[in-house]
Amino acid sequence: MSRLGRFRQPSVIPGFGLTLGFTLTYFSLIILVPLVALVLRSAGLGWNGFWAAALDPRVLASLRTSFLTATIAAGINVVFGTLIAWVLVRYRFPGRRIFDAMVDLPFALPTAVAGIALTAIYAPNGIVGQFAAQLGWRIAYTPIGITIAMIFIGLPFVVRTIQPILEEISKEVEEASATLGANRFQTITRVLLPSLMPAILTGFALAFARAVGEYGSVIFIAGNIPFVSEIAPLLIVIRLEEFNYAGAAVIATVMLAISFVMLFIINLIQAWSRRRYGYGS
Amino acid sequence: MEVRVQNVRKEFDRFPALHDVSLDIKSGELIALLGPSGSGKTTLLRLIAGLERPTAGKIFFGDEDASEKSVQERNIGFVFQHYALFRHMTILENVSFGLEVRPRATRPPKAEIRRRARELLDLVQLSGLEKRYPSQLSGGQRQRVALARALAIEPGVLLLDEPFGALDAQVRRELRKWLREMHDRTGHTTVFVTHDQEEALELADRLCVMSQGKIEQVGTPDTVYDQPQSPFVFGFIGESSTLPVNIERGDIWLGDRPIGISSPEAVGPARLFFRPHDIELVDGDAALSGVVASSRRVGGTRRVELDIGGAGHRVEIDLPFDHPAGERSQISFRPKRWKLFPAE
Numbered sequence: 001m002s003r004l005g006r007f008r009q010p011s012v013i014p015g016f017g018l019t020l021g022f023t024l025t026y027f028s029l030i031i032l033v034p035l036v037a038l039v040l041r042s043a044g045l046g047w048n049g050f051w052a053a054a055l056d057p058r059v060l061a062s063l064r065t066s067f068l069t070a071t072i073a074a075g076i077n078v079v080f081g082t083l084i085a086w087v088l089v090r091y092r093f094p095g096r097r098i099f100d101a102m103v104d105l106p107f108a109l110p111t112a113v114a115g116i117a118l119t120a121i122y123a124p125n126g127i128v129g130q131f132a133a134q135l136g137w138r139i140a141y142t143p144i145g146i147t148i149a150m151i152f153i154g155l156p157f158v159v160r161t162i163q164p165i166l167e168e169i170s171k172e173v174e175e176a177s178a179t180l181g182a183n184r185f186q187t188i189t190r191v192l193l194p195s196l197m198p199a200i201l202t203g204f205a206l207a208f209a210r211a212v213g214e215y216g217s218v219i220f221i222a223g224n225i226p227f228v229s230e231i232a233p234l235l236i237v238i239r240l241e242e243f244n245y246a247g248a249a250v251i252a253t254v255m256l257a258i259s260f261v262m263l264f265i266i267n268l269i270q271a272w273s274r275r276r277y278g279y280g281s
Numbered sequence: 282m283e284v285r286v287q288n289v290r291k292e293f294d295r296f297p298a299l300h301d302v303s304l305d306i307k308s309g310e311l312i313a314l315l316g317p318s319g320s321g322k323t324t325l326l327r328l329i330a331g332l333e334r335p336t337a338g339k340i341f342f343g344d345e346d347a348s349e350k351s352v353q354e355r356n357i358g359f360v361f362q363h364y365a366l367f368r369h370m371t372i373l374e375n376v377s378f379g380l381e382v383r384p385r386a387t388r389p390p391k392a393e394i395r396r397r398a399r400e401l402l403d404l405v406q407l408s409g410l411e412k413r414y415p416s417q418l419s420g421g422q423r424q425r426v427a428l429a430r431a432l433a434i435e436p437g438v439l440l441l442d443e444p445f446g447a448l449d450a451q452v453r454r455e456l457r458k459w460l461r462e463m464h465d466r467t468g469h470t471t472v473f474v475t476h477d478q479e480e481a482l483e484l485a486d487r488l489c490v491m492s493q494g495k496i497e498q499v500g501t502p503d504t505v506y507d508q509p510q511s512p513f514v515f516g517f518i519g520e521s522s523t524l525p526v527n528i529e530r531g532d533i534w535l536g537d538r539p540i541g542i543s544s545p546e547a548v549g550p551a552r553l554f555f556r557p558h559d560i561e562l563v564d565g566d567a568a569l570s571g572v573v574a575s576s577r578r579v580g581g582t583r584r585v586e587l588d589i590g591g592a593g594h595r596v597e598i599d600l601p602f603d604h605p606a607g608e609r610s611q612i613s614f615r616p617k618r619w620k621l622f623p624a625e
Binding site for chain 1: 330332351352353356357358359361363365366367368369378379382383427430431433434
């Protein structure tokens with residue numbers, strides 16, 4: 001306790017030792033131990049075996065598909081999620097509450113159901129897919145389909161992170177900008193978006209992380225053609241079915257590493273912008 | 282710049298916030314819109330700014346009809362109660378904003394914008410804080426930044442919405458004095474909204490007292506204080522007490538007793554208003570006489586609450602804090618200055 005005491009903040013609520021201990025135990029059981037087990041498992045292959053499994057062309061292709069589609073989906077979600085959050089916060093229209101509640105549906109819907117529904121719509125004989133097919137585009141069974149599924153499941157994360165921040169930016173700030181002579185476009189680009197930046201980054205990170213890990217909805221619409229529309233999580237399942245547990249662990253470890261680096265960088269940018277934009281004022 | 286508000290009416294969803302309000306604001310004056318919350322003072326200010334559109338009526342800036350002009354075109358400076366600073370910009374960027382968003386044709390060169398912003402920060406006594414962010418400043422400093430930002434666009438009219446409302450009493454008093462000095466130095470036509478009568482009386486050239494969407498009285502602080510035109514103004518500006526009285530044969534009666542003051546004009550029931558300090562103590566029957574209900578010292582005076590008559594009328598009077606009458610349990614007095622309004 002005396003060594004921990006140095007980190008202790010004076011507080012009216014007692015129990016620093018207890019809560020920190022609980023947090024560490026919980027964190028270890030839920031997150032740390034499984035991840036370490038994963039890395040150890042893949043380390044069982046040895047240095048060369050690991051890289052051989054990781055650099056397998058099919059693995060690389062699936063990783064590329066996963067991360068590329070997830071990034072694009074998160075990017076699209078950021079644009080339209082911000083727009084939806086804006087409409088929900090700033091305008092009053094009939095049905096707004098229902099619309100607002102519907103944003104959360106992708107959270108609640110079993111992802112397989114979402115995947116099947118999306119496939120039905122975007123397949124070449126589906127409601128939307130048939131028009132795309134007439135134009136010569138294929139949506140389902142291509143990376144575009146994967147992206148659409150990822151957009152679907154990631155949207156609530158963006159809307160729900162931006163909404164409260166947008167509510168917090170008072171209308172007065174927009175009005176101040178207008179009284180100073182700024183037009184609508186200048187107000188949005190110079191005043192609103194910069195102050196939304198931290199929230200937008202968080203939304204991006206969450207939507208991205210969700211999309212990379214998504215399995216259920218994507219496999220229905222992806223078509224799962226190796227080297228074209230096969231995502232990394234599916235390849236992990238395939239390896240498992242081949243009883244190639246180490247191979248599955250290797251792909252998972254690589255995914256983990258890439259995701260961690262990306263999220264870490266986003267977090268850094270966020271910390272920087274938070275400091276800059278003076279949150280909590 | 283002169284501002285004329287002409288028969289302006291404003292409704293929010295059929296709910297009238299302003300009824301047919303007219304007000305002439307003189308060039309270069311500092312005028313206060315004063316009233317309780319819900320009186321429409323902020324609505325009037327926002328209408329002048331162009332942040333709201335009137336339901337009916339017109340607003341002139343000089344000779345020009347500004348009613349249909351957008352906020353951006355009106356060239357006004359607006360200061361909000363909660364500062365509304367751009368938190369992702371430094372103080373210098375905040376102050377420069379108004380000049381930087383101008384179309385290229387009228388935008389001064391970058392160095393010139395910087396120079397002007399610095400000059401304004403100097404004016405509001407915040408030199409040296411250019412690189413700070415709003416979150417790093419105190420409330421009083423933030424409001425001064427907001428003022429500098431509003432002044433940067435060289436507004437024709439400066440509009441302030443409860444500018445000191447969010448600040449503590451000490452800072453408020455300092456800023457008040459400082460705003461007066463600023464106004465005398467720069468000479469902007471300034472309209473400010475407040476619910477704090479002390480602030481309005483101390484700061485403004487003229488007051489516009491508002492209540493329930495109407496203007497009750499416009500005048501200099503002295504006129505409004507000394508000659509209130511309505512019971513509302515008498516009650517709202519300064520301290521006052523009121524008694525229901527009757528006027529018969531030129532004398533003013535409270536119940537069945539004459540109170541020693543007379544009014545030649547009116548007859549019948551009326552309401553008598555007087556201020557706690559406008560009284561004289563008297564001995565004798567023809568006076569207001571009451572039992573002391575409470576007595577407390579406020580700085581250099583003693584504020585005595587009296588129960589008058591049996592009907593539970595309570596009034597307040599001021600005595601010098603060391604006056605011997607402060608010890609008594611019964612006090613008789615007569616208002617020295619007072620006003621009668623028709624009974625409601």
